[in-house]
Ligand code: URP
Ligand code: ZN
């Protein structure tokens with residue numbers, strides 16, 4: 001056989017097995033996997049002692065997403081996909097947001113314009129429906145689903161994005177009718193507003209108040225309600241960024257009564273806590289995201305959900321804002337009141353090393369679970385499997401080569417995103433991706449960028 005690229009003597013991992021094998025690649029696809037492959041290859045890389053994993057798929061990433069307050073995200077497609085790539089990812093899925101007063105089609109066209117020739121990884125877009133008007137639900141959304149935008153996020157929180165129960169039901173019903181996958185951000189906005197007003201009245205406006213105004217019942221109730229509304233219209237749903245035991249329990253119960261639910265958690269709920277929001281000099285703002293990080297007990301519950309298979313997806317919810325400057329976490333309003341701190345933290349590059357080191361390294365999950373949680377299940381959930389998310393003959397040659405023994409301490413200087421800090425600064429992690437292959441092309445080789453902007457493609461679904 002004739003290969004463009006031959007990965008020799010690595011440990012190839014899929015969701016079902018690990019084995020010593022060579023991987024042969026031709027025209028961007030995996031064409032052979034065997035204990036020894038002989039044949040001519042344009043390039044051979046010796047990967048003995050390394051893990052050969054499917055490139056990560058991060059199906060929950062925010063890039064260049066407009067926010068109501070005009071504060072710009074720290075990553076555009078160039079920096080966001082570059083950072084993802086160095087973190088061992090070959091596909092990311094950001095959100096194309098319909099603004100409250102805008103239509104879907106122009107949002108989609110605008111977002112494609114931003115991504116064009118600006119990609120280091122492959123991408124596919126989810127939609128966010130913020131205004132399910134009759135025109136959107138009757139025409140625009142069905143047309144978009146037909147065009148391959150087959151996953152849609154809706155919010156139960158954020159003043160300018162949240163849908164009420166009637167709107168949720170109507171949107172769910174369209175998703176069911178047209179076969180789209182619904183992702184739901186579960187937090188009760190009215191309860192949050194009530195608590196925010198009470199905190200403000202008491203003069204409690206530090207970053208920590210972000211966590212105390214979004215306590216666990218806020219998330220548990222909304223999770224329960226989202227599941228119930230979905231059950232009423234018989235719609236399978238994805239509950240995104242689950243942060244605690246009680247919400248996890250709601251998901252288990254829904255499954256036990258026969259609902260099809262996909263569940264996601266994120267690194268911030270495993271390794272950060274609400275105490276991080278207490279930092280001096282407003283440093284706590286660096287950890288403001290929704291739902292907020294909880295405590296060590298809830299962290300343990302999230303780990304348990306990963307270990308026992310309650311969670312299908314492990315995503316970053318990368319939503320980067322700069323800390324310094326007038327256009328970030330420290331914006332003039334934000335520096336006085338937690339309400340104005342933009343919500344979200346960077347993490348697309350640290351997602352995989354955190355789960356590898358804390359999960360695989362500490363015996364909480366095995367390599368098969370790692371691959372399923374970080375790649376395979378994302379591809380299956382969002383219509384990209386088996387083209388993406390596995391190492392198999394016929395799949396795209398999207399591969400991350402890991403050094404399982406490499407120990408590094410996270411510093412923002414060592415990352416490649418557009419923010420100016422990492423919430424995981426100072427964490428020492430063992431196991432890092434060092435070489436990343438996208439559709440057969442070596443994009444990162446031994447930590448050095450070789451790929452070019454524009455090598456990534458938009459994935460039609
Ligand atoms: O705080 C967060 N998570 N911001 C990103 C938007 C979202 O809710 O996923
Ligand atoms: Zn969300």
Ligand code: ZN
Nearest residue numbers: 220221224225
């Ligand atoms: Zn309930």
Ligand code: ZN
Nearest residue numbers: 060062317319
């Ligand atoms: Zn998000």
